[in-house]
Structures are given as structure tokens and as C-alpha cells.
Amino acid sequence: xxxxxxxxxxxxxxxxxxxxxxxxxxxxxxxxxxxxxxxxxxxxxxxxxxxxxxxxxxxxxxxxxxxxxxxxxxxxxxxxxxxxxxxxxxxxxxxxxxxxxxxxxxxxxxxxxxxxxxxxxxxxxxxxxxxxxxxxxxxxxxxxxxxxxxxxxxxxxxxxxxxxxxxxxxxxxxxxxxxxxxxxxxxxxxxxxxxxxxxxxxxxxxxxxxxxxxxxxxxxxxxxxxxxxxxxxxxxxxxxxxxxxxxxxxxxxxxxxxxxxxxxxxxxxxxxxxxxxxxxxxxxx
Numbered sequence: 001x002x003x004x005x006x007x008x009x010x011x012x013x014x015x016x017x018x019x020x021x022x023x024x025x026x027x028x029x030x031x032x033x034x035x036x037x038x039x040x041x042x043x044x045x046x047x048x049x050x051x052x053x054x055x056x057x058x059x060x061x062x063x064x065x066x067x068x069x070x071x072x073x074x075x076x077x078x079x080x081x082x083x084x085x086x087x088x089x090x091x092x093x094x095x096x097x098x099x100x101x102x103x104x105x106x107x108x109x110x111x112x113x114x115x116x117x118x119x120x121x122x123x124x125x126x127x128x129x130x131x132x133x134x135x136x137x138x139x140x141x142x143x144x145x146x147x148x149x150x151x152x153x154x155x156x157x158x159x160x161x162x163x164x165x166x167x168x169x170x171x172x173x174x175x176x177x178x179x180x181x182x183x184x185x186x187x188x189x190x191x192x193x194x195x196x197x198x199x200x201x202x203x204x205x206x207x208x209x210x211x212x213x214x215x216x217x218x219x220x221x222x223x224x225x226x227x228x229x230x231x232x233x234x235x236x237x238x239x240x241x242x243x244x245x246x247x248x249x250x251x252x253x254x255x256x257x258x259x260x261x262x263x264x265x266x267x268x269x270x271x272x273x274x275x276x277x278x279x280x281x282x283x284x285x
Contacts, residue, residue, distance in 0.1 A: 007070075008194060009035035009058070009162060014067035016053055027053055029220045031067065033213065038192045042205040044253065045215030051198045052166060058196060059083050059164055072161050081109040084155035085164040088171050090147035092139040092154075099135035102126060102154045109158045125157040126150070128187060145176035149183070156187070165197035169204065178237065181208060189234060202257070206249045207237060214256045225256055 016028035028050050035041055043051050056062040058069050060079040069076040071083065084105075092101045102122045110118055126132045129149040139147055148168060155163060168184075169177040181204060188195060199205050205212045212227045229249055231240070240246040 006036050007034045008037035008039075008072060009033075009196070010068075010070040011035075011054070011058065012068055012070070014054070014057060014069070015065045016050075016057065016062070017065045026220055027218060028057075028064070029222065031223065033223065033226075035194060035196065037072075037194055039210045040188055040195045040197070040208055041211050041213060042197050042199050042209040043213045043215065044199055044202070044205050044257070045221070046217055046257065047200075049215040049217055049221045051215060055085075055164055055166055055196065055198055058162070059085050081158050082161040083164060084158045084160040084162075085166060086148070086151045086155050086168045088167040090139065090144075090151045092147055092150060094139050097136050097138055098126065098131060098142070098150050101139070101150055102157055105154045106157050121157060125153040128156065128190075129153045129183060143176070145172055145180060148172065148180060152184070152187075156191070156193075161194065163193050163195045165195060167198050167200065170200065177204075182237075184208065185233075185235060202250055202253045205253060206231075206246060207235060207240065212249075212253060214253060225252075227252055 011031055011033040014028055014031035015026065017024050017026045019025075031054060033041075043054065045051055053062060057064050058071075058076065060076050060083065063077075074082075076083070093104070096104070099122060102125060103118070106113075106118050106122050110121060113121060123132060123135070126135060129152050131146060131149045131153060134142055134146065139150075142150075152168070165184075169180055172180065184195075185208060187193075197208070206229060209229050212229060213223055214225045214227065216222050216224045227249060231243075231245060231249075
């Protein structure tokens with residue numbers, strides 16, 4: 001029996017058509033996805049398969065041609081503080097310090113807090129990502145991984161119902177990426193927040209996720225499969241390296257990406273539904 005808890009985030013019958021010079025291109029077609037409160041969901045697929053367009057619709061940055069998105073019982077029609085996004089590019093303002101970049105979000109969203117409470121909340125979130133030691137530095141004075149930590153702190157400081165991650169580790173070196181993945185797992189375990197993440201990294205998807213949404217290629221791409229990841233938490237990448245279930249899940253994702261990436265018919269079971277694609281230009285944004 002499906003409950004409200006099972007449908008904390010509802011993406012229902014989403015279609016998206018881009019039109020330019022009287023030429024229409026349908027990039028998302030009948031997208032359906034239910035996410036439980038506290039779930040970590042990864043969306044994976046080849047470039048141009050509509051991942052970023054879907055995430056932007058959930059964020060309220062792009063409007064769907066048809067269908068709707070509901071978060072915690074309220075329809076999404078525009079950007080809002082209940083959804084915060086971390087991009088591959090950290091998007092920090094270079095003339096502001098680490099503290100000031102987070103303060104921008106806190107002062108905008110947390111108007112119910114007084115000045116002292118806002119200050120303590122900013123420090124709390126920077127401490128959460130291990131950046132309290134660098135509050136007076138500017139983005140040009142810290143590493144790429146540290147910039148992403150600040151971006152994550154800024155997103156978390158908004159106390160969002162849904163955290164949206166658009167390939168947040170894609171531009172980082174392997175060691176920094178691994179360290180930040182571990183940090184995100186720790187934070188998600190502590191806060192039990194709901195996360196929707198785009199990734200091209202199979203190992204990252206299996207390591208972090210409760211479910212992996214696998215999208216087929218376009219045009220009119222669809223959700224080909226939704227894979228449940230039944231691995232106990234907390235997860236250790238070292239321990240999972242030779243874990244039979246981990247490698248099975250990894251193989252299933254690779255199989256889909258390399259063997260079943262063309263458009264498939266919609267699957268109506270509780271674990272497999274239909275979804276779609278997007279323009280490559282939108283994917284790159």
C-alpha cells in the first residue's frame with residue numbers, strides 16, 4: 001500500500017518540449033517518480049538524456065510542458081527555499097568570504113532567526129562540512145574541493161526539504177571526490193535529508209544511493225529501470241570493494257548503460273517506470 005511517506009516527492013506525468021524557430025523537440029515524456037522522505041536517489045544516464053532538465057523542473061528553474069511536481073504536499077511552480085541545489089560549479093561569489101557566501105543564503109531564508117542565531121547557524125553548517133577554519137578566506141584562496149564544501153554548507157543552511165545535487169563532484173580529482181562522497185554520506189546520515197543527485201559515475205551512484213534511476217537515451221528517453229540498493233549503512237568503500245552485492249549492483253547499472261540505453265517501453269511496476277530526455281545544451285547547463 002502506497003502512503004504519503006512513500007510519496008514525499010512526486011514527479012507525475014512530466015513532459016517537456018523545447019521549441020526553437022517553430023521546431024519542437026520533446027526531451028521528457030511521461031516521467032513518473034516517487035521518492036520517500038530521507039531517501040538518497042541518484043539519476044544516471046548518458047549525456048543528453050534529460051537528467052539536468054528533470055532536476056531543473058524539480059527545482060522550479062524550468063517549467064514542465066505537462067505534468068506536475070509535488071514536494072511534501074505542495075505543488076512546485078517556482079524556485080523556493082524548500083529546495084536547494086549544489087552545482088558542479090561551486091557558484092560562490094568570488095568577492096565574498098566563505099562566511100559571507102553562506103550568510104547570503106541564511107539572511108535570505110532564515111529571517112525568523114535573530115542576528116546571533118544566524119551567525120551560529122552559519123558556523124554550524126560550515127563546521128558540518130569541515131570549513132569553519134576558513135571562514136575569512138575567499139573562493140580564490142581555497143581548493144576546488146573546499147569550494148564545493150562551502151556550496152554544500154550554503155545549501156544545507158537553507159534547511160531544505162530536498163537537496164538537489166547536479167554532478168557536485170564531477171570537476172574534482174579522484175581523492176577529493178572520494179573524501180567529499182564520504183562527507184555527504186555522513187551528513188545525510190546525521191540529517192536524514194532527502195537527496196536527488198545527478199551523476200555519471202556508476203561507483204558513486206551505488207555507494208551513495210538508496211535507489212538508482214537509470215534513464216535511456218533520447219529523443220523521448222524514459223526511465224528504463226529503477227534499481228534498489230540494499231546495502232547496510234554506514235557504507236565503507238574499502239569494505240564494499242569486494243562485496244558481492246555491491247558488485248552485482250554495479251554490474252546491473254553498467255549493463256543498462258551499455259546494453260539497454262535505447263528507448264524502452266514504459267514499465268508499470270512499483271520499481272520501474274517511464275521517463276525521458278533533454279537537449280544536450282540543457283544537459284550541459
